[in-house]
Amino acid sequence: MNMSAKQKEFLQKEKRNKIFVHLMQVLIVVIFLISWEVLANKKVLNPFIFSSPSRIVLTIKKLFLEGSLINHILTTLYEIVLAFFIGIASGFLIAILLYEVKTLAKILDPFLTMLNSLPKVALGPIIIIWFGANTKAIIVMALLINLIVSIVNIYNGFLGTDDIKIKLLQSFGASKWQILRYLVIPGSKRTIVTSLKLNISMTLIGVIMGEFLVSKKGIGYLIIYGTQVFNLNVVMAGIVILIILSFLLYEFVSLLEKKLLKDC
Amino acid sequence: MNDILKIVNLEKSYYTKDGEIKAIKDITLDVKKGEIVTIVGTSGCGKSSLLGILANIDKQTSGTYVFYKDDVTIGYMLQNDALFPWLTIYENAILGLKIAKKDSKENKDYVLRLLKNYNLEDFINKYPNELSGGMKQRVALIRTLALKPDILLLDEPFSALDYQSRLAVSKDVFDIIKKENITTILVSHDIAEAVSLSNRVVVLAKRPCFIKNIYDINLPYDDPIVNRKSQEFSILYDKIWKDLDEYVS
Numbered sequence: 116m117n118m119s120a121k122q123k124e125f126l127q128k129e130k131r132n133k134i135f136v137h138l139m140q141v142l143i144v145v146i147f148l149i150s151w152e153v154l155a156n157k158k159v160l161n162p163f164i165f166s167s168p169s170r171i172v173l174t175i176k177k178l179f180l181e182g183s184l185i186n187h188i189l190t191t192l193y194e195i196v197l198a199f200f201i202g203i204a205s206g207f208l209i210a211i212l213l214y215e216v217k218t219l220a221k222i223l224d225p226f227l228t229m230l231n232s233l234p235k236v237a238l239g240p241i242i243i244i245w246f247g248a249n250t251k252a253i254i255v256m257a258l259l260i261n262l263i264v265s266i267v268n269i270y271n272g273f274l275g276t277d278d279i280k281i282k283l284l285q286s287f288g289a290s291k292w293q294i295l296r297y298l299v300i301p302g303s304k305r306t307i308v309t310s311l312k313l314n315i316s317m318t319l320i321g322v323i324m325g326e327f328l329v330s331k332k333g334i335g336y337l338i339i340y341g342t343q344v345f346n347l348n349v350v351m352a353g354i355v356i357l358i359i360l361s362f363l364l365y366e367f368v369s370l371l372e373k374k375l376l377k378d379c
Numbered sequence: 380m381n382d383i384l385k386i387v388n389l390e391k392s393y394y395t396k397d398g399e400i401k402a403i404k405d406i407t408l409d410v411k412k413g414e415i416v417t418i419v420g421t422s423g424c425g426k427s428s429l430l431g432i433l434a435n436i437d438k439q440t441s442g443t444y445v446f447y448k449d450d451v452t453i454g455y456m457l458q459n460d461a462l463f464p465w466l467t468i469y470e471n472a473i474l475g476l477k478i479a480k481k482d483s484k485e486n487k488d489y490v491l492r493l494l495k496n497y498n499l500e501d502f503i504n505k506y507p508n509e510l511s512g513g514m515k516q517r518v519a520l521i522r523t524l525a526l527k528p529d530i531l532l533l534d535e536p537f538s539a540l541d542y543q544s545r546l547a548v549s550k551d552v553f554d555i556i557k558k559e560n561i562t563t564i565l566v567s568h569d570i571a572e573a574v575s576l577s578n579r580v581v582v583l584a585k586r587p588c589f590i591k592n593i594y595d596i597n598l599p600y601d602d603p604i605v606n607r608k609s610q611e612f613s614i615l616y617d618k619i620w621k622d623l624d625e626y627v628s
Contacts, residue, residue, distance in 0.1 A: 277461070279457045279458060279459060279461050280461045280463070282431070282434075282455075282457060283455065283457055285434075285435075285436045286435070286436060286453065286454075287475045287478040287479050287526070288478065288479055289478045293478055297463075297474070297477075297478065298463070301463070301465050302463075302465075304465070
């Protein structure tokens with residue numbers, strides 16, 4: 116393809132701008148880490164309270180060599196995956212029910228709004244009493260957070276279905292199930308897939324919150340344990356692992372999104 | 380010609396918090412086999428409500444309509460092509476057959492034949508966004524024709540197109556309907572389209588809509604675009620314009 120000089124110049128400028136943005140992002144992180152390390156070593160920041168990048172790395176290495184780190188990560192990951200899939204599947208099914216039974220949707224509307232705006236952590240003590248101090252309680256806590264968001268998102272996606280297309284299928288004599296199968300669900304594919312991204316973030320919040328309350332294992336537990344024994348290196352190590360974990364999960368769901376929306 | 384549809388004293392009301400809205404009032408009309416009848420009226424006069432009732436999507440408040448046989452097949456085409464973007468052209472074209480559980484090999488072959496006859500053979504594996512507006516409208520018509528309808532209900536099917544495409548596509552559709560000899564009720568707010576395509580034009584008054592006038596159309600040519608230049612066309616156009624003019628605010 117022949118490209119004009121102006122077009123070439125524009126593309127080069129765009130590329131330079133992109134590289135600059137990435138460089139600046141890396142630079143901010145590097146400056147932040149170096150400043151933190153130097154200030155902690157010079158005792159400007161109390162390393163006992165603020166820890167430092169090198170201490171965090173050493174703590175992660177120690178936890179890894181002890182064998183407990185992998186166990187904590189796998190526990191959190193297991194809870195996230197379980198709560199994520201239960202949340203998405205239940206959210207999808209409940210959204211279908213609300214779409215099909217419009218009166219039910221109207222009845223439940225204020226309750227969904229209330230549940231959505233309620234700070235779920237307030238329900239923590241009740242969840243522990245009802246479900247015990249175990250994985251079940253953590254999953255329930257995560258579901259309380261991710262389920263309502265999934266329902267509302269997917270349901271709103273369904274409501275956006277083109278009326279003209281519904282009329283068309285009705286003119287073919289389509290049943291409610293056929294309208295769902297051939298139009299509403301495939302037509303809401305983008306919304307459903309996009310809600311996966313939101314769901315993974317919500318699940319992560321719910322699982323860590325659950326681990327704060329009841330767990331004996333997991334990254335949330337590691338952070339709470341570090342706070343209780345006042346070992347800020349462990350707390351910071353937990354947070355760093357959590358940041359890496361959430362980044363990897365988000366990237367995984369983004370990849371999944373790209374793959375699923377390839378035809379859209 | 381035999382009557383294929385008899386509409387008698389049809390009425391339709393909608394009920395809202397603010398009261399009853401009468402959309403259709405006392406419509407009585409016969410449609411003959413092979414005829415193209417166009418219903419014209421201003422926007423919101425109740426034309427689409429009437430077609431919705433005939434397509435069995437909506438129910439009338441009172442009155443009756445009877446088709447000449449019990450198991451009549453109705454083809455309904457709406458304001459836009461309503462093609463599903465995630466389906467290929469072929470999958471879109473056989474969608475009605477699938478829904479109606481009539482997707483036999485014979486019927487699918489018929490769809491392929493229609494796609495071939497109307498120059499869409501090379502596009503069967505493409506998606507709607509790869510086709511022009513006119514081509515999409517042809518696919519929508521083929522999807523409707525796939526069910527071999529006894530009567531076609533067209534609800535402003537060209538309204539989403541620009542003027543030139545509209546002329547070309549309406550001619551295409553007219554040719555297909557004539558070739559397949561299908562009784563058609565077309566709803567339009569375009570007087571020129573109504574006069575050039577139809578055997579009869581039914582003019583509706585504004586809400587509640589009732590039949591204000593019915594015009595028999597006998598234009599000299601077979602081509603709806605050429606017919607627009609005839610004197611008969613101009614006379615009828617003016618008469619219908621006057622009929623509708625009092626409802627334009």
